[in-house]
Amino acid sequence: LARIRQPCARSLSSGAVGSVQQTGGTLGPVQKPDDVSTLRLYKDCMRLTYHIAAHSSKGEAMRAMIRSNFKAQVHVTDPQEISRLKMQAIVGLQNYVVFEQTGKAMAKRGAGKDRSE
Numbered sequence: 662l663a664r665i666r667q668p669c670a671r672s673l674s675s676g677a678v679g680s681v682q683q684t685g686g687t688l689g690p691v692q693k694p695d696d697v698s699t700l701r702l703y704k705d706c707m708r709l710t711y712h713i714a715a716h717s718s719k720g721e722a723m724r725a726m727i728r729s730n731f732k733a734q735v736h737v738t739d740p741q742e743i744s745r746l747k748m749q750a751i752v753g754l755q756n757y758v759v760f761e762q763t764g765k766a767m768a769k770r771g772a773g774k775d776r777s778e
Contacts, residue, residue, distance in 0.1 A: 694747035702750050
């Protein structure tokens with residue numbers, strides 16, 4: 662059988678800041694932003710937009726924003742600044758995952774209350 666790919670094959674753990682985990686690959690916990698390549702981070706951000714908004718106009722706008730932000734910073738050569746920018750992208754991805762998990766937990770909690778009544 663062919664393996665079905667999820668639209669967003671990577672997930673971020675809810676652990677410490679900067680801890681990225683891949684569900685189907687070899688990338689383990691990330692201790693610092695330098696452990697993640699810029700290309701991998703860019704692809705993760707783009708995948709997330711497909712997960713959030715698919716092919717809608719909102720998704721296209723999000724992808725355009727990500728492209729422009731990455732292109733605007735292409736001239737940066739200072740390793741500390743690159744690390745700071747990567748950390749901002751990682752935190753942005755983590756914030757979305759936490760937001761999604763909170764929503765799921767609240768829905769599950771609400772469903773549990775409905776059954777007990």
